[in-house]
Amino acid sequence: MAEEKKMIKVTVDNITIEVEPGTSILNAARKIGGDVAPPAMCYYSTLKGSGGKCRTCLVEVAAGSTADPRPMPKLVASCRTNVMDGMIVKNITSEKVLDARKGVVEFLLINHPLDCPICDQAGECSLQDLSFEHGAESTRYEFKRRTFEKHDIGPYIQLHMTRCILCYRCVYVADQLTQKREHGILDRGDHSEIATYIHKALENQFIGNVIDVCPVGALTDKTFRFKNRVWFLKPLDAHRSCPHCSGKVTIWNRGEEVYRVTARKDAWGEVKDFICNECRFEKKKTSDWTIEGPTLISRHSVISAGHYVGTVKPQEVMPEVMDGREPKLLMDIHSVSEVNRPEIDLSKIEGPAHSSDFKQDHFHFNPKVNP
Amino acid sequence: MQALTSKAKPVGRKPMTFWEKLYIPAIAKGMAITFKHIFRKKPTINYPEKTRPFSPVFRGVQVLNRDEEGRERCTACGLCAVACPAEAITMEAAERLPGEENLYREEKYAVKYEINMLRCIFCGLCEEACPKDAVYLSETMVPSNYNRKTFVYSKQELLIPNPLTDPEAFAKAKGARPEKTL
Numbered sequence: 001m002a003e004e005k006k007m008i009k010v011t012v013d014n015i016t017i018e019v020e021p022g023t024s025i026l027n028a029a030r031k032i033g034g035d036v037a038p039p040a041m042c043y044y045s046t047l048k049g050s051g052g053k054c055r056t057c058l059v060e061v062a063a064g065s066t067a068d069p070r071p072m073p074k075l076v077a078s079c080r081t082n083v084m085d086g087m088i089v090k091n092i093t094s095e096k097v098l099d100a101r102k103g104v105v106e107f108l109l110i111n112h113p114l115d116c117p118i119c120d121q122a123g124e125c126s127l128q129d130l131s132f133e134h135g136a137e138s139t140r141y142e143f144k145r146r147t148f149e150k151h152d153i154g155p156y157i158q159l160h161m162t163r164c165i166l167c168y169r170c171v172y173v174a175d176q177l178t179q180k181r182e183h184g185i186l187d188r189g190d191h192s193e194i195a196t197y198i199h200k201a202l203e204n205q206f207i208g209n210v211i212d213v214c215p216v217g218a219l220t221d222k223t224f225r226f227k228n229r230v231w232f233l234k235p236l237d238a239h240r241s242c243p244h245c246s247g248k249v250t251i252w253n254r255g256e257e258v259y260r261v262t263a264r265k266d267a268w269g270e271v272k273d274f275i276c277n278e279c280r281f282e283k284k285k286t287s288d289w290t291i292e293g294p295t296l297i298s299r300h301s302v303i304s305a306g307h308y309v310g311t312v313k314p315q316e317v318m319p320e321v322m323d324g325r326e327p328k329l330l331m332d333i334h335s336v337s338e339v340n341r342p343e344i345d346l347s348k349i350e351g352p353a354h355s356s357d358f359k360q361d362h363f364h365f366n367p368k369v370n371p
Numbered sequence: 372m373q374a375l376t377s378k379a380k381p382v383g384r385k386p387m388t389f390w391e392k393l394y395i396p397a398i399a400k401g402m403a404i405t406f407k408h409i410f411r412k413k414p415t416i417n418y419p420e421k422t423r424p425f426s427p428v429f430r431g432v433q434v435l436n437r438d439e440e441g442r443e444r445c446t447a448c449g450l451c452a453v454a455c456p457a458e459a460i461t462m463e464a465a466e467r468l469p470g471e472e473n474l475y476r477e478e479k480y481a482v483k484y485e486i487n488m489l490r491c492i493f494c495g496l497c498e499e500a501c502p503k504d505a506v507y508l509s510e511t512m513v514p515s516n517y518n519r520k521t522f523v524y525s526k527q528e529l530l531i532p533n534p535l536t537d538p539e540a541f542a543k544a545k546g547a548r549p550e551k552t553l
Contacts, residue, residue: 117448117502118479226464226479229449305453336523339461339483352466358482 008085025078042167043079051079063088105135121217154201164218170210178204224260225352238289244276430508444505447481451497459490
């Protein structure tokens with residue numbers, strides 16, 4: 001039997017909890033859960049060495065420990081500071097922290113293009129949530145935002161360097177999950193950018209996970225690019241037997257079409273089981289997957305908009321009343337609508353759709369002109 | 372019993388007098404009202420030759436807007452569709468190809484955009500949700516039709532005329548609508 005570890009007490013926002021020595025304040029707060037847990041843009045529990053870069057998880061330490069109850073002079077990054085016995089931490093109960101967080105969000109957004117209407121990450125973006133909760137209503141920044149030369153990093157991953165907040169998560173993924181890291185942060189300061197050294201493609205079997213760990217829309221799925229918005233898709237937990245990875249994923253369906261495959265994220269938006277590129281990019285058929293059931297999405301997320309849980313449909317009485325005849329439809333929407341044509345599977349198009357994909361007229365006659 | 376309102380008038384049940392039985396004063400009174408209205412200004416107008424001015428908050432058929440260079444503003448972000456309580460709006464997005472910069476304002480655009488006017492309740496939430504001032508409700512009513520199929524409006528019906536090639540039609544379609552501050 002393992003030796004009983006000495007537990008230490010820490011108080012976060014007046015809630016006391018016992019944790020193991022060596023736990024960070026952030027993880028202690030996450031153990032309590034709810035609003036007490038500070039937001040994190042760069043810390044990722046499954047990636048070693050992550051954290052300490054974005055400064056969104058700043059907290060106030062009102063008392064260092066029982067032995068030395070002096071407060072810490074400055075706000076500390078909770079992902080990088082370990083708890084001490086008797087430490088008193090203030091997160092949302094501290095005015096100072098909320099004010100600092102607002103400032104940090106403003107700094108993160110200084111160079112972030114506000115192109116959420118175009119960005120595929122919108123709806124599941126950590127920076128969007130963070131600025132919604134902690135940010136100011138409008139920007140005070142009047143200067144040009146930084147721009148970069150566009151790099152193509154392969155057929156699967158789309159890089160939008162302007163959106164990057166330099167959290168280094170993708171670098172850690174490549175370091176810890178793959179044999180050889182091909183991309184990294186080049187240059188310094190304002191010029192630093194995620195890139196491969198002299199235009200290489202990221203081709204490792206597990207490199208697709210950089211899409212999931214990216215807190216913003218800097219790295220997105222090229223096979224899903226512009227295909228649909230996440231809130232119009234239905235996330236389903238699914239699995240398949242994969243020789244490379246656990247095969248446990250979330251598939252994002254619309255009807256029978258699999259638009260996107262991602263790894264499963266936990267309550268903190270973190271992936272525990274990383275998946276391989278084959279599962280993520282190649283298996284775009286519902287028949288490839290064993291569906292376990294709908295993914296639990298927070299009711300407050302836009303992804304759950306229009307998803308009705310536990311609805312009871314009234315019994316169809318028309319055929320009964322009409323002696324078994326089905327009611328005559330006045331209009332089949334597919335006979336008029338050009339959107340969501342049943343014979344066109346948008347998810348099967350390689351990469352984003354272009355005007356050339358829609359050139360062919362699928363209509364033999366236009367019902368509006370010639371009814 | 373307590374009266375429900377103070378406006379109730381008790382009905383007189385007493386028999387009519389001789390003067391009332393003649394009916395002539397009542398007829399004269401009634402005709403006076405009728406003839407008075409002949410000389411009044413007519414409230415009816417000859418629609419559709421003449422139209423009444425719309426209220427500034429009137430919400431009519433949707434218009435897909437263009438910017439001053441004639442490029443389509445819509446980026447198919449889907450916010451109108453998710454805001455729509457009647458689920459009338461659907462769209463499909465595509466990426467702008469090099470050379471199409473004069474057609475579409477942003478990297479991504481709505482290659483197909485449809486509003487089912489049979490579903491639309493003209494609440495204006497799509498206009499409110501739009502981050503790009505791309506869709507707004509104009510001062511035009513949806514024309515009636517005998518055929519249901521004509522009520523699914525695609526980009527063909529919704530797009531505003533191009534201000535560069537057809538400035539008159541653009542100005543007419545735009546009307547007196549002020550620019551939305553984004």
